[in-house]
Amino acid sequence: MRKLVYFIASTLDGFIAGPDGADPSxxxxxxxxxxxxxxxxxxxxxxTLPGPARTALSVTAEGTRFDTVLEGRRSYEIGIEAGLTDAYPHLRHIVFSRTLGESPDPAVEVVAGDPVARVRELKDEEGKDIWLVGGAELAASLYSEIDRLxxxxxxxxIGAGIPLFSRKAAFDPQSWTLTDHTVLGSGVVFLTYDRAAND
Known part of the structure; x- marks a missing residue:
């Protein structure tokens, strides 16, 4: 079964963006x-590199981890404001929004219904893993479905900002197992955690 992977950049104090939600990078x-x-x-x-970055860096590799990317409306609108109706044209791109209406791009699927139900359908399909790019509200609604961080x-x-999961997440303590880590010279650390099996 495909895994839902929340692949996200975080500060040491657990924030994925500043208080205004703008693109921090x-x-x-x-x-x-x-x-x-x-x-x-x-x-x-x-x-996981957006289309324009892949072009600028001459990246053509398909990648071996993900074939689908999920994001919420606010995260998607960061790309829209930058003039990108599909920041990931090399992936199946799904946006969850109850207010967006019709998709601004024929290659982008907009889902107004229950994210959990749609993700469960996606997990049952054949393919690579599913990348949850953000934002915090969608991550909170999919909290129980995330298999890997x-x-x-x-x-x-940064002291304040948007946390890894929005405050709308239910209080539901989960254990995670560190399965991989890479420490870069710059001090960035890639930490991979799999959801621990229930005892």
Whole structure:
């Protein structure tokens, strides 16, 4: 069965964006993008680079981990504001929104219904794993369905912002098993956790 993987960048204090929700790695962002971080993404997770970045970096590798990317409306609108109706044209792209209405791009599927039900359908399909890119509200609604966390932890604190899971997440303590880690010279750490089996 395919896994739902929350592959996300986080600060040391657990935030994925600043309080305004804007792209923290964009032109006016505060998030450092070290060269070794980009190199690790190209080598290990090339499919997670947006289309324009893949073009700029001459990345053509299909990738071996994901064939589908999921995001919420707010996360998707960051791309829209940058002029991208489909930031991941090399992946099956699904956006969850009750308010977006018709998709602005024929290649992007908009789902207004229950995210959990749709993700369960996707897991039953053949294919590679499913990448949950964000945001925090969608991650909160899919909390029980996430099989793996890959946290790209930056040596950065911001004090306040949008957490890994929005405050709408239910209180439901879960144990995770560290299954892989990569420490880069820049101080960025890639941490992979699989949901621990229930005892």
């Amino acid at each position: 964009g032109p006016d962002g505060f998030w450092p993008i070290p060269e070794d971080y980009v190199g690790h993404l190209i080598a290990e997770y090339p499919e 890959v946290i790209k932890q930056s040596p950065l604190t």
